[in-house]
Structure formats: C-alpha cells, structure tokens
Amino acid sequence: MAKVITLLKLLPRFHQILLSILVVITLAVLLMPTDNAQASRATNHSLSGTVSLADSGSNSNSTENANVYPVPLAFRKPLAPSSEAIAQSVNAPSGQTLSHSTIDTVATPAEPVEISKQFTVRKGDTLAALFKRAGLSARDVYEITQLPKAKKNLLKILPGEEIEIVKTQAGELSKVRYHLNPISTLEINKQDSGYSEQVVDKQVESRTKFANATISSNFWNAGVNAGLTPNQIMQLATIFGWDIDFALDIRQGDNFAILFEEEYADGQFLQNGNILAAEFVNQGDKYTAVRYTDGNYYSAEGRSMRKAFLRSPVDFKYVSSSFNPRRLHPVTGQVKAHRGVDYVAAVGTPIKAAGKGRVIKSSYNQYNGNYVFIKHNETYTTKYLHLKKRNVKQGQTVKQGQIIGTLGSTGRVTGAHLHYEFIVNGVHRNPRTVKLPQSLPIAQKEKTQFLALSQQLMAKLEQNKQVQLAAQ
Numbered sequence: 001m002a003k004v005i006t007l008l009k010l011l012p013r014f015h016q017i018l019l020s021i022l023v024v025i026t027l028a029v030l031l032m033p034t035d036n037a038q039a040s041r042a043t044n045h046s047l048s049g050t051v052s053l054a055d056s057g058s059n060s061n062s063t064e065n066a067n068v069y070p071v072p073l074a075f076r077k078p079l080a081p082s083s084e085a086i087a088q089s090v091n092a093p094s095g096q097t098l099s100h101s102t103i104d105t106v107a108t109p110a111e112p113v114e115i116s117k118q119f120t121v122r123k124g125d126t127l128a129a130l131f132k133r134a135g136l137s138a139r140d141v142y143e144i145t146q147l148p149k150a151k152k153n154l155l156k157i158l159p160g161e162e163i164e165i166v167k168t169q170a171g172e173l174s175k176v177r178y179h180l181n182p183i184s185t186l187e188i189n190k191q192d193s194g195y196s197e198q199v200v201d202k203q204v205e206s207r208t209k210f211a212n213a214t215i216s217s218n219f220w221n222a223g224v225n226a227g228l229t230p231n232q233i234m235q236l237a238t239i240f241g242w243d244i245d246f247a248l249d250i251r252q253g254d255n256f257a258i259l260f261e262e263e264y265a266d267g268q269f270l271q272n273g274n275i276l277a278a279e280f281v282n283q284g285d286k287y288t289a290v291r292y293t294d295g296n297y298y299s300a301e302g303r304s305m306r307k308a309f310l311r312s313p314v315d316f317k318y319v320s321s322s323f324n325p326r327r328l329h330p331v332t333g334q335v336k337a338h339r340g341v342d343y344v345a346a347v348g349t350p351i352k353a354a355g356k357g358r359v360i361k362s363s364y365n366q367y368n369g370n371y372v373f374i375k376h377n378e379t380y381t382t383k384y385l386h387l388k389k390r391n392v393k394q395g396q397t398v399k400q401g402q403i404i405g406t407l408g409s410t411g412r413v414t415g416a417h418l419h420y421e422f423i424v425n426g427v428h429r430n431p432r433t434v435k436l437p438q439s440l441p442i443a444q445k446e447k448t449q450f451l452a453l454s455q456q457l458m459a460k461l462e463q464n465k466q467v468q469l470a471a472q
C-alpha cells in the first residue's frame with residue numbers, strides 16, 4: 001500500500017486525480033451487487049418471494065436461514081393452521097407470518113427473528129405487573145385491554161396460567177398468546193397499524209379406541225387394567241346397570257369390550273369422548289349397547305338400555321364383596337335365601353330409588369330400623385331397610401335414581417347393610433333375577449339409521465376382539 005502511494009506521488013497531478021477517480025468508480029462498481037442483493041431481499045420480503053435471489057450469493061443466504069431457524073419450536077408448534085389462521089397468515093404482511101405457518105414462510109430469508117417467551121402468572125399478579133416483568137410498556141397494557149376479548153380474559157388471569165409474549169429482535173412487542181381452553185388460543189397482534197386480536201382454534205379430531213378385559217378379581221380392576229379411566233368404568237356400569245347388578249352379579253370370567261372416542265387437538269391427546277359401543281358378558285348372558293345420535297344407548301337390536309328399574313339401588317363401587325355368591329347373611333350368619341338381597345357397604349353409602357314412584361312408607365321400627373317403601377305402580381313395590389338416614393317422606397313422589405337415604409345398621413342387624421326387597425303383584429321376587437318390564441325400542445322412523453350404525457359399530461367391536469385374540 002505504501003509503495004502504491006509513493007508511486008502515485010511520482011505521477012503528475014492530473015494523473016493522480018484521474019487514478020483516484022478510477023479507484024472510486026471501481027470500488028463503487030464492486031460494491032453495487034451487494035446493494036442490489038439487499039434491495040432484492042427487501043423486495044422479496046414484501047412481495048413474498050417473487051424476486052429471484054440467485055445473484056445475492058449463497059453465503060449470506062444461508063446465514064439468514066441459520067438466523068431464522070432458531071425460532072423456538074414451541075413457537076410454531078401450538079398453532080397448527082385452522083382455516084381461519086391460514087387465511088390470516090396469507091393476508092398479513094410477511095413481517096408477522098411466523099406464527100401459524102408453513103415452514104416455507106418461516107424459512108423465507110430476511111424474515112425478522114422473533115423471540116417468544118412464556119410468563120407464568122404469579123400470585124397477586126395483574127396483567128400490568130406481568131407485562132412489566134416482560135419488559136412491555138404501559139401503552140401496550142392500555143392498548144391491549146381496549147380489545148374486547150383481551151379485556152374479558154386477560155384481566156382475569158389466575159396464578160399458574162401462562163402468557164406467551166413474542167417480541168421482535170428490536171425488543172418491540174409483536175404478539176401475546178393466551179390459552180382460553182385446551183382448544184382455543186387468544187392471540188393479540190401488534191402491527192404498525194395498531195393492535196388486533198383473534199381466537200385461533202386447534203383442530204379437534206376424534207379417534208376411536210378399543211378396550212376389552214376379562215374379569216379375574218373384580219370389575220373395577222378389570223377396567224383399570226384395560227386402560228379405562230374411573231369415569232369410563234362408571235359410565236360402562238351405568239350403561240349396563242339396568243341389566244346387570246354390578247354390586248352382586250359380577251363373576252370371574254365375565255368380560256367386556258368397548259369402543260370409545262378419544263379427542264385429539266393437533267395430534268395431542270385432549271380427553272376421552274363417549275363410549276360408542278360396548279358388550280358385556282355376565283354369567284354367560286351377553287348384553288350389547290350402542291350410542292345413538294340422540295345421546296342415548298340402545299341394545300344392538302335397538303331396545304332402550306334405560307328401563308323402568310335399576311338392577312341395583314347401590315352403586316357397585318361401594319359394595320364390599322361382590323364375588324361370593326354364598327356370602328353369609330349379615331344377620332343370621334347362614335347361607336340362606338331370604339326375602340330380599342343384602343348389599344354390604346359402608347355406613348352412609350347413598351341408596352337410590354330403583355324406579356320412579358310414590359313413597360308409601362318412610363318410618364322406623366325395631367326390626368327394619370329406618371325403612372322406605374316405594375310403590376311404582378299397581379304391580380311393583382320396592383323396600384329399603386336398615387337405613388341410617390331417610391331422605392324422603394311418606395306420600396312423596398321420587399324419580400328413578402333419586403337418593404332416598406343412606407345405608408346404615410338400624411333395626412335388627414349385626415352389621416351395616418341395605419336389605420332390599422322387590423315385590424311383584426304382592427310376591428317377593430329376587431331383584432337380581434326378576435324379569436323386568438321391557439323397555440321401549442328406538443322410534444320407528446330412526447330404526448333404519450340406527451341399525452346401520454349399530455351393525456357398523458358392532459362389526460368393528462368384533463373385528464377388534466378378533467385382532468386382540470390373534471395377538472395373544
């Protein structure tokens with residue numbers, strides 16, 4: 001360099017000037033392609049990729065990409081595009097397409113990098129306090145709370161909830177996200193034009209799942225082992241509770257199979273849905289149930305599962321022993337058929353009316369203890385003895401399943417139990433085996449549609465059972 005300057009000094013002044021001008025022009029020409037590249041990148045930015053970047057040099061391109069990709073995964077993941085969100089991202093200026101979008105948009109060079117951070121609402125937090133912690137201005141708080149949905153939801157934030165705040169690289173607010181529920185997210189966008197809000201919904205998809213089990217210890221354990229939730233086990237017992245006394249009639253070797261819905265939002269498990277179809281084999285008798293579009297369950301042939309009487313006035317989950325058909329009578333200590341059925345459970349267990357009817361007795365004596373008799377119609381009467389507490393009065397009408405009292409040990413007993421009697425035309429019958437009045441079939445005009453659904457679901461159930469069997 002020094003040599004060049006010495007050489008220049010030897011030249012005439014005119015030549016010196018000429019050479020200097022030449023050097024300046026050369027430098028300018030050398031620099032120009034870079035300027036062009038930047039210009040084209042800027043153009044590309046606003047026109048969404050219509051200008052070719054071929055000349056701008058792959059080096060700078062790949063650095064841009066490297067800058068874009070580190071956008072936290074969590075940032076893109078929670079919001080798969082619902083149709084609304086897609087429309088939004090197409091219309092929006094490309095500066096803020098990062099959110100729901102396709103990899104394409106994210107990978108576009110020169111996309112500004114945004115930084116997303118989750119803030120947990122602390123005890124005693126207000127939105128203003130949280131925003132301050134997030135480094136946002138009082139103006140952001142003010143403007144956002146002018147938006148109706150934001151006002152409604154963000155001013156009621158609770159400790160433990162999370163708010164996602166997205167900022168530009170320059171530290172300016174870009175977005176606020178708040179989960180309204182597992183499916184919907186409130187999203188607030190800050191643009192040059194101002195603040196806007198929208199609710200973005202995840203797509204909920206329903207999948208059908210199969211489970212089956214053979215009972216070896218008790219129904220509850222079999223359900224748990226089959227992967228059912230407590231809620232599903234109770235649902236299953238409710239569906240078949242009109243036909244099967246889950247408290248006393250379940251035996252080893254009984255089995256069940258069910259098809260149920262599982263809801264997923266963006267591929268992530270959300271919650272269990274309805275039981276769609278089920279079958280239960282109890283002591284060799286097979287019962288089936290199919291859920292129809294009206295939300296009710298019918299047998300595969302279309303008879304209502306709901307009947308005039310519950311098989312058992314006590315929920316099975318309370319009843320202590322359900323596996324000993326030769327269980328000793330809690331009063332006499334002998335195996336003996338007597339005029340009713342005894343349900344042994346904890347004092348205080350709720351007792352349900354087996355069917356709708358009128359309370360013809362609600363009283364106390366030294367043998368029965370506290371007792372309730374219900375007359376359902378001219379044919380049927382049910383009796384409930386040894387109650388701790390009576391919840392109904394004589395003359396009162398009760399609905400099926402209504403809690404009429406609690407299990408106790410009043411009267412002539414040695415231990416707490418419910419003594420339950422079922423009387424048909426004045427004759428005591430075994431409530432566990434008595435033939436109950438037939439339930440109504442599905443409406444005639446629904447029958448064709450129901451049977452089509454039923455056949456399809458029962459076939460699927462059968463098919464799953466076969467697959468399971470083959471796998472064992």
Ligand SMILES: [Zn+2]
Binds near residue numbers: 338420
């Ligand atoms: Zn008894």
